[in-house]
Amino acid sequence: MINNVTLVxxxxxxxxxxFLPTGKPVTRLRIxxxxxxxxSDGQRVEQTDWHSVVxxxxxxxxxRQYLGKGSLVYIEGSLKNRRWVDQEGQTHYATEVNCRRIRxxxxxxxxxxxxxxxxxxxxxxxxxxxEEDVPEWF
Numbered sequence: 001m002i003n004n005v006t007l008v009x010x011x012x013x014x015x016x017x018x019f020l021p022t023g024k025p026v027t028r029l030r031i032x033x034x035x036x037x038x039x040s041d042g043q044r045v046e047q048t049d050w051h052s053v054v055x056x057x058x059x060x061x062x063x064r065q066y067l068g069k070g071s072l073v074y075i076e077g078s079l080k081n082r083r084w085v086d087q088e089g090q091t092h093y094a095t096e097v098n099c100r101r102i103r104x105x106x107x108x109x110x111x112x113x114x115x116x117x118x119x120x121x122x123x124x125x126x127x128x129x130x131e132e133d134v135p136e137w138f
Contacts (some may be wrong), residue, residue: 003078003079004076004077004078005075005076005077005078005079005097006074006075006076007031007033007051007053007073007074007075007097008033008072008073008074008075008105009031009032009033009034009051009072009073009075010031010032010070010071010072010073011029011030011031011032011067011068011069011070011071011073012030012031012032012050012069013030013069014068014069015027015029015063015064015067015068016028016064017060017061017063017064024056024057025056025057025058025060025061025064026054026055026056026060027054027055027060027063027064028052028053028054028055028096029052029053029054029055029063029067029073029075029099030050030051030052030053031050031051031052031053031073031075032048032049032050032051033048033049033051034046034047034048034049035047035049051075051097052094052095052096052097053075053077053096053097053099054080054096054097054098054099055099055102056099059099059102062102062104063102066104067104071104071106072104072105072106073102073103073104073105074102074103074105075097075099075101075102076099076100076101076102077097077098077099077100077101078097078098078100079095079096079097079098080095080096080097080098081093081094081095082094082095082096
């Protein structure tokens with residue numbers, strides 16, 4: 001069986017770096033991809049799809065340092081479907097890309113405040129996800 005995803009798109013927001021209780025960095029990126037086609041009336045139609053991508057470890061730290069809203073990225077990963085029940089008993093479903101490889105395309109971010117050596121105090125510790133599972137707390 002093959003579970004591979006390849007995306008080239010732009011970030012929809014600035015990167016927020018968080019940390020698991022183990023200290024492992026993690027971030028969730030929202031990536032926009034677009035396509036266009038001509039409909040039956042001859043009109044050109046633009047379509048944008050949004051993808052949720054979870055990035056761990058050093059790759060997550062590099063995302064925070066070098067990427068910002070609008071940055072162009074290349075993502076390789078696998079699809080992960082999740083189901084969870086919230087505090088009100090409502091069942092939620094999500095499909096995300098678990099990033100294995102990311103390449104930054106275009107110019108690096110120019111934000112001087114971006115580098116992070118240790119977790120900011122205002123970020124809460126997150127629960128450790130089960131092994132081989134994408135975190136559901138995003």
